[in-house]
Amino acid sequence: MRRYTPDDEERIRSQAHVRAWSRAGLLDEAVAARLNEELRPDLRRTNDLLRAGLALFTFIIVIAAVVLVVTTSSSWKSGDVAPIAGGAAIACLAIAEALVARFRLYRFGVEEALAVSGAGLAALCAATTVDVVRGGQPGHAPAIAAFTVAAAGGFWVYKRFGLAYAAIGAMLCAAAIAFELDVSDSAARSMAAAFLLSAFALARARRLSAEREFLADECATIQAAAWIAAYLIMNLHVADFVGPLILPAPVGPWFYWATYAAIWLMPPIGLALGARQRDRDLVDANILLALGTLVTNKPYLGWPRHTWDPMLLGILLMVVALGVRRWLAAGEGGARSGFTALPLLSGDKDVVAAIGIASATFRPAAPAGPPPPESGFNGGRSGGGGAGAGF
């Protein structure tokens, strides 16, 4: 089924290890180069940033080409769009297959963008076909068809090309079907969350039983994404922070308080599961979810927000970080049960350095408030961290 052999994928994974060890000084550069050469698979790969650029421009080409064909050969009616979208989907998937077969591309940006576009265009074809069959009557059927085909297509792309994000997209599309059914918001959320938790359990089971390490890594990513998505569906006050994008419908009190319990239970459970398996994706996901729970706790309880809430949150985060670090450092050899606060590979320090560079753009600023009583600071520019124009 998969376009790449397990051995090739394992070699790529081992190469990544060798590179990381070499950069951390754990392997001599000459030895690392020799091992790297020995591991090299017969595949063409590229740098992650160039991969992103290639994927971006491939998406642009596909979208422009489809719109061009539609505008030149037909109208924007569903009956005309469906065959074009279907044809384009087949073409995209065929080209992606050909690129891998002919040029042995692996995570090269182009072939993956084509494969994902193929799944998306197949979903468009399904939606427009159902719309034609129904005679253009309003209803949820076209969206359900689109989500179903997108889920199936995404899963196929994952199985074929090993793209974990395609599996995540497929999972989210399948969960979205619940919101297109004629059921209450509570029922839709329950169904979607149940599906995502099942996907989490399935991915976790596969991760634990996988004989190949690259498959275990893929399943780890998928299970973390399923866990995050289930949490976001259960947290009714996430909408407060994403504005009008998600408008929560009213739900009954029992459901409301059940979700409140869920958002408090999920992060510690997830953290425990992640820590037990040394699963970084799951650990990081649940740290974020714990933050989400802290931030949405007051809205859940209907308590008023205060300007000093972020200060208290900041103090809590700092105390937790320093406390955990101290506790770990006090263990034998600076570690407890294998967990340490020390960087083990140079990549760890690189990530922190990248946060340092990115902080030039995402510096903290005081939220905008009512206009000050007199001018003098109104024109305050960005910068000067914390000193917003609102003073």
Place this chain on the structure above:
Amino acid sequence: MSIQRDLDRWRAAGAITPDQCATLGALARRERFSLFIELNALLYLGVVAFVGGVGWTVQTYFSSLGDAAVLVPLTAVLAVCGWYCVSRAAPYAPGQVASPTFAFDYVLYLACLVFAVELGYVEFRFHLLKDNWDNYLLASAIACAAAAYRFDNRFVMSLALSSLAGWFGVRFSHFGLHLGVREYALAYGALVAFVGVSIARAKIKPHFLETYLHVAANALFVALLSGAMARDAGLVWLAGLLIASGVAIDRGIRFKRFAFVLYGVIYGYVGLSSRILREIDGGTSSLAYIVVSGIVVVAALVVVSRRFGREE
């Protein structure tokens, strides 16, 4: 476990020592698991949330709290943070210096943010600089830059650059430029790039160069792109954008900094395409242009990938 198999094979072949095999095997099996990134991220978020709350509280309640109630706690926080940093700092060295403690970088970052809030508040309340009020941003930038170099702190260096951007009138926080500030952004970008390269060439904290260059490149490209896309602007902006794109791509390839290659490709493509699409009559031709030009860009990126950006 295939990586363990590989390690055993390399050990048997003499490529690695038994000690290396044991160490690397433990890492691969995650017997040692580092929480370094997570704890750093929590500290960073903690500092950011704390200072955000401070700014919000001061902004909302300064009239009812009074100046002393605002300035005394801020000064106390600043003093404690400053004492902590000065008392624990390693001696100055022009190269990279490791943080003496885990929290050191974040304590200094907190101090600089609180200093900026306090400076802004003082100027807001007492108008010490009067019409030159924006110079408090320059003072803030200079103070942060000095602290960044003395204590070797990338967060504070970034803060210095964003404060300087504020002084130059560049509103990064809104991800856009207003007409009339392009020149400021150009001057800012050029100055940041020049200073960064000059200081790095003098071998003073050369690891800060990438921070300088990322900030400078984005400021320059946004300014040039804004000019190239403006209907009332001349072709000189487009020419400047294309030259800057060429330089970014060339330097990015040469020094294997592919983020700059992407900056050059994306900003250059958007600027050039906006000008060409303005001249093209009709939607069909425009779409055909996007398809053809997109293919050209993909082909060029494939060539760059194969010749310079291999991941092997």
